[in-house]
Amino acid sequence: MRKMDYFVPGRRTEGGHRPWALARYLQPMPAGVAAAYAEACTEPGEVVLDPFCQSEVVVREAVEAGRKAIAVNFNPAIVLAVRGRLAWPDPRELDAAVTRLGDSPKLGVPLREHLEGLYQTPCPRCHRPAVADHFVWDREKREPVERSYRCQACGSEGTAPVEPADLEALERIETRGFHYWYILDRVAPPGDEGRDQAQRLLNLYTPRNLYALASLLIKIETLFPQSALRDALKTVLLSCLDSCSSLHPPQGGEAPPRTSRPRPPQRFVERNVWRAFEAAYDGMRSCAPLAGIRLAEGAEEIVAPDLLALAEGGPPNVLIKAWTVRRLARELPSGSVTLILADPPRPDPYFWALSYLWSGWLFGPRAAAPFKPLLRRKRSDWDWYCRAMEATFRALRRLLKNGGRLVLAFAEEADAPRPRLEALLLAASGAGFDLEGLAYRPDGEDEYRLSFAKAAKSAVEEVPAAPDAEALARQMRAQAEAAAQEVLRERGEPLAWPWLHAAIYHRLSRSGLLRQAMAVDEEGFSPLDFAAQQVRTALEEAEGLVRLGELWWLKEPGRAARPLADRVEEAVCEVLREAPSREALERAIYARFPGLLTPEEGLIGACLGSYGREVEPGRWQLRAEDQLGRRERQREEVRAHLLELGKRLGFAVQADAEGFDVLWREDGQVAYAFVVLRTAILSDVLLARGKPSGAQRCIAIPEERASLVEFKLGHNPLLRRAVAEGRWQFVKWPYLAQLAQAREVTRHDLKKIMGLRPIVERAEAQIPLF
Ligand SMILES: [Zn+2]
Structure with missing residues (x-):
């Protein structure tokens, strides 16, 4: 098992959001990262765990590498969406199911016709009935002002102001009818503490769309008791719960900021639910299914497969569940996972609120319950996040076998503070993980790769129950300055703050000081603020550092190494002699300059442009002029x-x-x-x-x-x-x-x-x- 202290680059999936439910809220792991870690840190057949699953990427790459995968997320809406990507029923069966759904009778007509009829609007040209694709509402007026239609009879299409008939049609829909109470009770039954919140969230739907979306749910649950088809149709419905809410401005309009209380923009779109359902279905149907996935029902099938299962196509290799990590820790035997790989969650109150509603809507109050403690948080509370992640990491530590790795791969916005990075390092240290490698690369977003090993039990127990906060603060400041100087000496170049910051937290973590900070027991003490305070003070008071504009440098640069850029240039020139692919070249460079030496992608690109020639797409060679001699x-x-x-x-x-x-x-x-x-x-x-x-x-x-x-x-x-x-x-x-x-x-x-x-x-x- 190799130590992975160098930067593992990944590819962002190109082409914007895939046509899949919730894609616009989720941050999939960049492609290639999971494959590289699975290859280096596990043997075939071992288990890779994604405990904060946001997409199918980790599962897919683990399975492609011949490993088994477990993916969990406490959010049932995310799990529904991801499971759909992993195991989508046979398209013919699904086509038949969608047809059956549309044909099923509702008030004497097929459901499809009934739902389309809700959006009927007189054609402005021939005055015969047409169907609106969507209406645009005015939030203050509480009614639609514009419609977008297509007339089957005369072929006219476009947008037009609403007519009295459009408003009359709305009056036929009960605002607080059976469907409203049915959905509300699913999210928060009478007497539930979340009921007010659930009611506020239901107001994000026009009565017409709430009625249509609820009707679809009821039909799906009645017609399809079989779980694979039902789940697939609910995945499509989930996509409509998102696209048919009042949160979307018309084209070119502006959406309000994403706060913990989602609210519609001044003008919002009311989509025709049946059409949205068909469009979402078509989009998902066109996504290529993943091969080689065999879903398990329970954890025991993954960790102790029945030998009989070998007979037919192999034993299950993927478990995906809407479980909390705590629940997972109860279901799995300790030491059964070799690699834990995740993009740790970022607090997202806006998406939590919506997920609360959608989870209850689709699955009932038990599925909505885990969100309730989160909904009480009005904004990001990093101290809480740090403590919650520490508890989570403790549970994960039990699952990890000795010698296994915990890898966190994530990006932060450039030019922003890094509370998540700090919280994660503190939490992992406190939970008994040793930081092995920290690689940082600025590249549009600032990307981090943190790799941890399970700390020896003794190292965890050695931390005094209540360390002396003042002595600890002094030690942290001294180590912080030393770390800042060290990274400047080793890179041999002036650096921006994020490098110093990463180097400092790296050292504080490695030296066990973060673990001690987590153990300090004082009133009003937040380990996160405490560490941040020491780091700030250390940088402000550092005598060995100077500022060069935005950058930092050494007061006495005498012992600094040659500038990293020069060393990278030589290395790129050398690697080019082997005619590598661009990816192979990057990997080779990152392996030579691990951790905090990771060069920026721009530098590698500039060296490649200077010494390389693309001989065929993606494959590079040293320029003829630069050949020996x-x-x-x-x-x-x-x-x-x-x-x-x-x-x-x-x-x-x-x-x-x-x-x-x-x-x-x-x-x-x-x-x-x-x-x-x-x-x-x-x-x-x-x-x-x-x-x-x-x-x-x-x-x-x-x-x-x-x-x-x-x-x-x-x-x-x-x-x-x-x-x-x-x-x-x-x-x-x-x-x-x-x-x-x-x-x-x-x-x-x-x-x-x-x-x-x-x-x-x-x-x-x-x-x-x-
Ligand atoms: Zn017409």
Whole structure:
């Protein structure tokens, strides 16, 4: 079993939201992450657990790798949606079921006709009855103001203001009829503490849509006692509970902010429920089913499969349940899981409120009950989150076998504080997990990979029952500053706050200080605030650190390593010799620069652009110019050009002097000093040379290095400063060659080719080189 302390990149599923229920609320694990961890941390047949399941991704990749998977989420709506992705009934059976549902009689006509009839509207052109696809309501007026229709009779379609007939049709629907009370009782029966909340949430549906959605539920439950078909139809209905609420503004309209009390926008859409149902069904039907999934009914089928089951297609390999982790811990024997992999939940009161309603609506009050404690929370309460996650991690620890791993892979918004990361590290430490690796990569969102092993029992027990808070605070501050300095030294570059933050929490966790912080027992003490306070103070008071604008750097950088960007450049060049795929290249680079050394994707991309050539889609090779020996010969040519050029411009030239490749002198003084580089490794040149003597210093680089040089200068203020203070200039090789070969050449021509974007390249300047 390999230790995974390096960054495991994943692919976000392309193409926006898939046509599946709740997709827009969920954050699926990026593709490829689960596969990599399952491969490295488990053996075939072992169990991978996703305890906060948000999508089918972890299950799918575990099964594809020949592992068994357990996925749970306390939210029955999520589990319904995910289970649908994993085991969707035969499409022909489902088609027949949808037809049967639509054909089933309701008040003397087929249900389909009855539901469509609710949205009947007179055609504005021929005045015959047409059916509205949706109405747009005005929240203040409490009635529809516009309709979108298509007339079967005359073919006219479009939007039109509502007519009196549209309002009269609404009067025929009882606002507080049987359907309303039926659904309300399913969510919160009379006397239930959640009843007020449930009533507020039911107001998110127009009476017409509530009636239609309730009718569908009743029909589905009556007609389809068989659970696979019933669940599939309920998955479609779940999608409609979402799309047919009053929360959606018309196209181009604005939705109100997502708070714990969802409320409709000023203008909202009332969709035709039957049409929404058919559209949702078509969308889901078109999703490719997953192969190789054999669902288990209970936990024992996964952890102790009946040998007889081997006879037919193999034993079950997936268990997915709407269980809390606590319930899971009761159902599974301890030590039965080898890898726990999850994107830990983020507090989402808006989605909790909706899930409460939808879970009760679809499954009754017992399914809605777990949400009730969450609904009392008005906003994100991170202290509560930290304690709740600690309890959850304790339960998970029991399930993990010795030597097993807990991996948390998640993203945080850039430029935002990181309470979730902090809470998770504190909670896991407190629950008896040892942090093994923490990798951080900024890339649009800031991504984290945390890998934990089960702490030895003794390490957990060694924590004093009530550590001295003041002594602990001092230790944490000292460790925090040391960690910040260490990551700056190791990367050899000024860094933004999130790196320092990650390094500090990494060290506080590794040194057992977070575990002690969780054990401090004092009135009004929040481990989360306490740790954050020490980290803040440490950074504010750190004597060994300096600020460079937004970045941090070392006061005494003497012992810093070579800049990471330079080391990554060399590594990319090396890996390219093996003609890797882009993915393989990234994996190789991340493995060489693990944990807090993880380079940004942008740097890898810039190195790839500089040294690589895409020989076929996705496969890269080292550029022909960069093959062994070739660049060096070119470099010799450039040196020769420089000597030649200097002479023609009337300078006295000299090779290999004073640490430069070529010097041009005039009246005994150095006028130009050139360094000829094959690479974009600037630090050796820029940071090592002394102050300028009045000479123009130049770095000559291959054309292909220009954008990599720009990337490095853009990211490292030390290099920018050295360029400015040392009066350095860049010049690209091809221009030197052209100038050297030109029939006539003046000193003014030299100015035109200087710079990463020299005058000759600027279109607006329109200056021909010769
Ligand atoms: Zn018409």
